Amino acid sequence: MTLPDSPVSPRAAQTIAAATATLSAFIIVLRYLYGRNAPYPAIVTDPTKVAKRISGKEDEYDFNEYDVIILGGGTAGCVLASRLSEDPSLRVLLLEAGNSAMKNPFAIIPLSYSLMFHTKHEWDLWTVPQRKAGSVQKYWPRAKLLGGCSCLNAMIFHAGAPEDYNEWALLQKGHEGALQWSYRELLPYLRKFEKYHPSPEFPEVDPAQRGNAGPVDVGYFGWVAPGTRKFIEACANVGIPAVPDVNTPKGSMGVTKGRRVTSEYAYLTPEVLARPNLKVVTGAHVTRILFDTSGPITRAVGAEFTQPNGEKFRVKARKEVVLSAGAVHTPQILMLSGVGPADHLKSLDIPVVADLPGVGSNLMDHVVVDLNYRDRTGNSLAFLRGRTLKHKLKLVRAIWEYKFRKTGPLTSNVAEAIAFVRSDDPKLFPPSEFPPEKTPEDTSSGPGAPDIELFFTPVGYKMHTGDNMPPGEYFGLHGVLLSGHTAAPTYAIGEKAADLIKAALAKA
Structure with a gap:
């Protein structure tokens, strides 16, 4: 068979080969440099050191015991493991299905997180066909790493609107402890985890309104595309005011500019992992919670988990089992454990513990x-995929700039600027064009809180997986039905939950 002549000249072919070889070498160097971390005694890859292998009947072995077992080492799970193990009298065990992200360059370099999509580092989840969205299945990225989705998100720090937290309290309809979830009660925890770094580019941000001693570094660290600044200007032109800080008690309305710090990096530090009372098991896929139903009150007393090779293990909790496995796996583990809709559980032959x-x-x-x-400016982030010679050369330069200067396009979080607005703002949605009686009432946001997010990306994409645009340079404008982002509230809830658990254990 005769192959067609290559449209690329020999000289260009040599250049492409050299650029590709250089890129490969850089990636190898990155993996080497980020893979030299010293081992920590708390991180356990051999579960026989902390749990009992199931080899016969369920009552033929003794449990390995801990005071507190945390199921799920995601954003909140790492917070809980760190804070609870501050008490040297508590033996704490953290179980995580994934591995540590500390040696993973794609979980370290801000822009590269999408390169973990559809890999062993995330669960590769898809929804069922969405009847009101073209009946298509939607990809739902969920990290399978210590640190959870703090390794796989767009690194947006957004505390959320005070009114939304107050809605949490109201939805509990006066139940005991409801007011503890109001904004006023959660504000100290929002500041507890944060270490804000002031920026000379944004002198209007008041550091006194921000946390300054927490483990999570927050600031304006990322690369800013020229189009990002144009987006902020355009928002001002249509009546969306530029707000220096949307993370204070004043609320979230307006437009602002948004680095990755994972919860593993922030909370499972070398000092924390050196604690003799903390163990972290990676590759531990929790399959169910173990309950004691012999007494008048059913109690969670342990957990069962498997390793990638299929072996099963069990551990026992003397005091608390904390389920912190995220929005998808938390209800799944509950149902596998017999907690959920009874008819559904019975249809799968799962014994019902609680209906x-x-x-x-x-x-x-x-x-x-x-x-x-x-995008005609040439500042798109499309070069990340390295499809052309020009893109490969830009990627090599960007990798060099990031590795040796910690600057450049690889520090972008993709969603570089965000505007929060309300759908009933008459300046943006004139009643003559959007009659109030024909506009559906939004019940998902508190009064005065935003219900629409607009954001700019210096790269275009059609789907969450990103690599699906025709050749060329693009930027994107995106509209979202969203009141706020969840990373910051999750950190705060983890901090508060740790205090609540400590108080309950002290009282007991």
Whole structure:
């Protein structure tokens, strides 16, 4: 068979080969440099050191015991493991299905997180066909790493609107402890985890309104595309005010500019992992919670987990089992353990421990409309995929700039600027064009809180996986039905939960 002549000249072919070889060498160097971390005694890859292998009947062995077992080492799980093990009298065990992200360059370099999509580092989840979204299945990235989705998100720090937290308290309808979840009560925890770094580019941000001693570094560290600044200017032109800080008690309305710090990096530090009372097991896929139903009150007393090779293990909790496995796996583990809608559990031959019909129901995600435009400035982030010689050379330069200067396009978080607005703002949505009687009432946001997010990306994409645009340079404008982002509230809830558990254990 005769192959067609190559459209690339021999000289260009040599250049492409050299660029490709250089890129490969850089990636090898990155993996080497980020893989030299010293081992920590708390991180355990051999579960026989902390748990008992199941080899016969369930009552033929003794449990390995801990005071507190945390199921799931995601954003909140790492917070809990760190804070609870501050008490040297508590033996704490953290179980995580994934591995540590500390040696993973794609979980370290801010821009590269999408390169973990559809890999062993995430769960590769897809929804069922969405009847009101073209009946298509939607990809739902969920990290399978210590640190959870703090390794795989867009690194947006957004505390959220005070009104939304107050809605949490109101939804509990006066139940005991409801007011503890109001904004006023959670504000100290929002500041507890944060270490804000002031920026000379944003002198209007008041550091007194921010946390300054927490483990999570927050600041304006990332690369800013020229189009990002144009987006902020355009927002001001249509009536969305530029706000220096949307993370204070004043609220979230306005437009602002948004680095990755994972919860593993922030909370499972070498000092924390050196604690003799903390163990972290990676590759531990929790399959169920163990309950004691012999007494008048059913109690969670342990957990069962498997290793990638299929071996099963069990551990026992003397005081607390904390389930912190995320929005998808928390209800799954509950149902596998017999907690959930009884009819559904019986149909799968799962013994019912508690009939709770709401478990596994009402999962919702925000609706997004993506608009993509040709970028004629040459500042798009499309070079990350390295499809052309020009892109490969830009990628090599960007890797060098990031590795040796910690600057450049690889520090972008993709969603570089965000505007929060309300759908009933008459300046943006004139009643003559959007009659109030024909506008559906939004019940998902508190009064005065935003219900629409607009954000700019210096790269275009059609789907969450990103690599699906025609050749060329693009930027994107995106509209989201969203009141706020969840990373910051999750850190705060982890901090508060740790204090609540400590108080309960002290009282007991």
